Amino acid sequence: MPDHAGHRKGGTMKPLYAWGAIAIIVSASTAGDVLLSRAMKQVGDVGELRRRAGVGAVLVRVLRNPNFLLGVLAMAAAFYAMLFGLSWADVSLVIPASTSLTFVTNAMAAKVFLHERVDHRRWLAAVAVAGGVILLAI
Amino acid sequence: MTLRKYFVLAGVSVFAVTGDSLVSDGMKHVGSISLQHLPDIILVVFRPEVALGVLFLLAFFACYTTALSWADLTYVLPATSVSFILLTLVARFVLHETVSLTRWLGVLLISIGVGVVTQGPELTHHSRDAGTGKCPTTPVTARVEP
Numbered sequence: 001m002p003d004h005a006g007h008r009k010g011g012t013m014k015p016l017y018a019w020g021a022i023a024i025i026v027s028a029s030t031a032g033d034v035l036l037s038r039a040m041k042q043v044g045d046v047g048e049l050r051r052r053a054g055v056g057a058v059l060v061r062v063l064r065n066p067n068f069l070l071g072v073l074a075m076a077a078a079f080y081a082m083l084f085g086l087s088w089a090d091v092s093l094v095i096p097a098s099t100s101l102t103f104v105t106n107a108m109a110a111k112v113f114l115h116e117r118v119d120h121r122r123w124l125a126a127v128a129v130a131g132g133v134i135l136l137a138i
Numbered sequence: 139m140t141l142r143k144y145f146v147l148a149g150v151s152v153f154a155v156t157g158d159s160l161v162s163d164g165m166k167h168v169g170s171i172s173l174q175h176l177p178d179i180i181l182v183v184f185r186p187e188v189a190l191g192v193l194f195l196l197a198f199f200a201c202y203t204t205a206l207s208w209a210d211l212t213y214v215l216p217a218t219s220v221s222f223i224l225l226t227l228v229a230r231f232v233l234h235e236t237v238s239l240t241r242w243l244g245v246l247l248i249s250i251g252v253g254v255v256t257q258g259p260e261l262t263h264h265s266r267d268a269g270t271g272k273c274p275t276t277p278v279t280a281r282v283e284p
Contacts, residue, residue, distance in 0.1 A: 033211055033215070034211065036202075036203060036206055037206045037210075037211040039203075040203050040204075040206040040207040041206070041207070043207055044207060045207050045208045046203070046204045046207040046208075047142060047204070047207075047208070062203070068203075075199075079195075080179060082161075083161070083165060083179055083182060084179065086161075086162055086165040087165055087168060087169065087179075091162040091165075091166075095158065095162070102215075103215060103216070103219075106211060106212065106215055107212050110210065110211045110212045111212075114210075114211060116210045116211065116212050116262055117262035118212050119258075119262075121254055121255065121257070121258050122212045122213070122216070122255060122258070124250075124251070124254050125212075125216040125251040125252070125254045125255035126212065126215070126216060126251070127251075128216075128247045128248065128250045128251030128254065129215075129216045129219045129222075129247070129248050129251035129252070131244075131247050132219075132222065132243075132244040132245065132246070132247030132248035132249075132250075132251060133219070133222060133244065133248070134244070135240050135241065135243050135244030135247060136222055136226065136241050136244035136245070136248075137244075138238075138240050138241075138244075
């Protein structure tokens, strides 16, 4: 029988764990992306800042930003949830499912929390990429 | 968009694919990790494949945060999903794997998403000036290059 979602070494079935990990990956990734995006907008264009004040100033400004630190924590949580997810289910389930869902949740979160102008163009892009990722995994 | 910015977006795509591939390869050798053995999930980053994957993911993170400093989140994410297309092209033409029609349709959908989002401006909202807490006097979109 071919290995599929929720089946790993030894034939142990853990679909609930796998989808729980995917839910945590999506939530933590979205929170991390939004926090990092907010932090980097507060820091400003890194290229311009580096030319003006040097790499040290960029690092200090980024590392002293609370949103950046919270974003890194959220991304770390997503990374470890991904490691758990990959140990419980196949990469062909965990990565496409979490990636495609994150595209959509990020678009919603960016509109609500970052006040980005998510027009039809960007919604179409998010949904097309999410759909494409799912098709790649089938 | 300047050439430097295209390189940063390309870096996001390439480093993410390489890092994810190395980490998932390392995790295949580890197998299932029980919740009763939580320290195992920390020790696993010392496996060579996972450690190298983490280095690539750090490079991805540097490029990603740089891109977010001058572009919207809803621009950066679809624009950098070109990595999925690259991965499929490598699988077909370098590794000579069979790529099904469904996967080619997936590539087409992602290409449409990338094409659609990159036709628009990379920054649309009014961000606050760094460190001052004041809103810029001119809309950020006015600075967007053609």
